Amino acid sequence: xxxxxxxxxFLAIAAVFVGFFQVAPPxxxxxxxxxxxxxxxxxxxxxxxxxxxDVRTDVLRRAKDHDLPIESKQVTVxxxxxxxxxxxYVAADYSVTVSLPGYSFDMHFNPTSGNKGF
Numbered sequence: 001x002x003x004x005x006x007x008x009x010f011l012a013i014a015a016v017f018v019g020f021f022q023v024a025p026p027x028x029x030x031x032x033x034x035x036x037x038x039x040x041x042x043x044x045x046x047x048x049x050x051x052x053x054d055v056r057t058d059v060l061r062r063a064k065d066h067d068l069p070i071e072s073k074q075v076t077v078x079x080x081x082x083x084x085x086x087x088x089y090v091a092a093d094y095s096v097t098v099s100l101p102g103y104s105f106d107m108h109f110n111p112t113s114g115n116k117g118f
Contacts, residue, residue: 019100026096026107029066034111036062037090041113045088052077059090070094089113 040062044055055077063070070092078089090113095106
């Protein structure tokens with residue numbers, strides 16, 4: 001009876017580790033991508049010659065660097081222009097499929113460049 005409990009305990013710990021190593025990479029990629037979105041928004045808000053398509057292209061390039069499945073229509077670019085303040089708000093909406101042994105699920109992410117009201 002003790003050997004069966006030990007084996008079940010070992011299998012449970014192994015399942016947690018396998019799950020962790022499948023779930024952690026998309027979470028870390030999203031965290032890093034969100035940091036990149038803030039950088040893109042800050043740099044592109046200072047450059048008045050960049051269009052929304054240029055900003056979207058910058059975001060897609062960063063997504064490709066992180067191997068994220070993002071298409072152009074999933075990126076939202078919004079400009080905030082008021083006297084003395086020019087800002088760019090960038091958001092992306094995507095899902096990543098995580099495959100565990102015997103089970104798959106989608107992790108949905110919606111990283112943004114920050115608050116619209118900078």
